Amino acid sequence: MDPAPGKNHFELFGFPVKFDIDTDELAARYRELQRRVHPDKFASGSDQERRLSLQMTALVNEGFQTLKDPVRRGRYLLNLRGVDLDGETDTAMDPAFLMEQMELREELEGVRESDNPPKRLADLANRIERRMQDKIDEFRRAFADDVPEGTGKARNAVREMQFLEKMRREIDNLEEELI
Amino acid sequence: MAYSDKVLDHYENPRNVGTFDKDDPDIGTGMVGAPACGDVMKLQIKVSEHGVIEDAKFKTYGCGSAIASSSLVTEWLKGKTLTQALEIKNTEIAEELALPPVKVHCSVLAEDAIKAAITDYRTKHVPAGESRDANPEPRAAAL
Numbered sequence: 001m002d003p004a005p006g007k008n009h010f011e012l013f014g015f016p017v018k019f020d021i022d023t024d025e026l027a028a029r030y031r032e033l034q035r036r037v038h039p040d041k042f043a044s045g046s047d048q049e050r051r052l053s054l055q056m057t058a059l060v061n062e063g064f065q066t067l068k069d070p071v072r073r074g075r076y077l078l079n080l081r082g083v084d085l086d087g088e089t090d091t092a093m094d095p096a097f098l099m100e101q102m103e104l105r106e107e108l109e110g111v112r113e114s115d116n117p118p119k120r121l122a123d124l125a126n127r128i129e130r131r132m133q134d135k136i137d138e139f140r141r142a143f144a145d146d147v148p149e150g151t152g153k154a155r156n157a158v159r160e161m162q163f164l165e166k167m168r169r170e171i172d173n174l175e176e177e178l179i
Numbered sequence: 180m181a182y183s184d185k186v187l188d189h190y191e192n193p194r195n196v197g198t199f200d201k202d203d204p205d206i207g208t209g210m211v212g213a214p215a216c217g218d219v220m221k222l223q224i225k226v227s228e229h230g231v232i233e234d235a236k237f238k239t240y241g242c243g244s245a246i247a248s249s250s251l252v253t254e255w256l257k258g259k260t261l262t263q264a265l266e267i268k269n270t271e272i273a274e275e276l277a278l279p280p281v282k283v284h285c286s287v288l289a290e291d292a293i294k295a296a297i298t299d300y301r302t303k304h305v306p307a308g309e310s311r312d313a314n315p316e317p318r319a320a321a322l
Binding site: 085098162167 | 210212213214215216217218219221238240284287288291292295
């Protein structure tokens with residue numbers, strides 16, 4: 001673990017470039033890296049040192065945010081493999097998956113009028129978390145096969161995870177409204 | 180972000196919200212989604228025996244621009260033949276609604292939904308006089 005510019009997030013944190021990551025160890029290394037590049041340590045350093053310290057602090061933060069979240073980590077891994085998911089306009093997805101998403105959102109819409117909104121919302125949240133775990137497992141398996149089909153499947157899994165994340169956010173919003 | 184008056188109008192008074200029976204042979208259903216923002220759009224067309232779109236309905240879970248784009252195209256689709264419907268371009272939708280560049284993908288979603296609905300209708304039955312080769316949208320079935 002040697003903080004220097006030009007490394008990818010995995011290299012920066014000293015992890016192999018793969019999906020599974022020890023999040024406790026990640027948090028520990030994050031604190032250690034933060035400490036080593038902290039601008040306070042370079043307050044009396046040269047302009048160049050101070051600039052580098054700021055730059056590295058930003059990189060360390062960005063790296064930690066990316067690696068700790070499975071969806072962002074997945075997107076990033078695909079990016080390293082040359083698959084860019086930013087700004088893509090491909091709207092073709094598995095129709096069955098989209099239908100399910102549509103139904104889940106209809107269900108969320110009905111929560112407020114149900115006889116027990118907090119319970120209905122909690123049930124829905126649990127189901128979303130299970131689906132998210134399915135997709136994470138799907139991604140892990142697909143990404144481990146370093147073949148075009150594997151990468152394509154991994155891409156689908158991440159794209160689907162992004163819909164589940166949206167559901168998560170909407171569930172959180174409604175939860176706050178219900179309190 | 181400021182929405183245009185036209186977007187607000189469709190957002191506040193969406194036209195043709197609803198659902199047709201997707202198993203009805205006269206109905207074509209297009210489901211599309213935008214992974215970047217998690218929007219989901221369902222567009223359905225009811226096609227007459229002469230290949231004219233008699234009615235259209237949509238259901239969209241997404242931002243105002245996505246709702247407005249799908250609401251607008253349901254209005255545009257009525258009375259069009261399938262061939263004419265396929266000529267609707269996302270740029271026309273974006274222009275009509277004055278969508279800012281960051282929301283142009285919502286109009287792409289609506290255009291793709293039209294194509295997916297027509298593809299679905301055509302896979303249900305190949306109408307006389309139109310061959311499958313005229314179908315320009317193999318993508319929806321590819322994934």
